[in-house]
Amino acid sequence: MPSARSRERPDAGNGTAPGRHFRDRELRLVAAPEHLAQARAWVGAAVAEFGLTDRQRHDFVFAANEAVTNAIRHGAPDADGAIAIAIAADGDGLSLTVSDCGAWVSAVPDLDPLAEGGRGFILMARLVDEIELSAVAGRTRVRLLKRRSPTPGAGGAGS
């Protein structure tokens, strides 16, 4: 697709098999809703290559879609109109980092069960094993980590 540039980095010497040969990668995505499908396809292909269970793959792609949606909705693109999505093997898990140039602070979850919004963050937090938000000097980042073997009781919606 003409709207994004993808580059792959050489193997960063990450952990254990079977993700051993996984190449960390980055996608610069034009920050517009119509490119969400492209982001999901790119993340899905990376997860397939890394190798997770179907359920883990679904949860990771779902959480990634929420993170990218947040960056498009509330964040700010760079001078080229893009946000950055990076995927890396991390220990026995896979991490996804979405960065934009905005200063959005994650919405405080609305406790009204009938609220129309505010569910993206809760979903992300429940579908992955770790979530980390950081906002420094014009850069907002969300990092999600899905482990191959989740810590009991942490993250993930069963499986």
Added chain:
Amino acid sequence: VSSFRIDEDTVEGGIPVIEAHGYVDFDAAPRLKQAIVRRVDEGHSRLVVDLSSVGFIDSTGIGVLVGAMKRLGDSGGALVVVCPSEQMRSIFEVIGLDDVIPLHRSREHAVSALARAA
């Protein structure tokens, strides 16, 4: 490129069925909302949203369903959702909405639930 599309249908009693196809994400959710709002503006107070041909619904799509349900419920109407996919049902469970939004495994079940709600 979006594979999202909506087909309109009706069931017994003239109840509108909004049948979504594809992926209900932040890109598509406004179109789902428009379709629902149009039916409500036409005077319908009971609606079926059929997600049988949907592969994925994100938090913005779920927000549209919750908003529509609330709006219809406040005026004495009802919205029911057909959602046979276990994977999608699990998302509603994860955020604790499975008891809030009536999810049905078939259109027949959804329609009979609406009839009982009448």
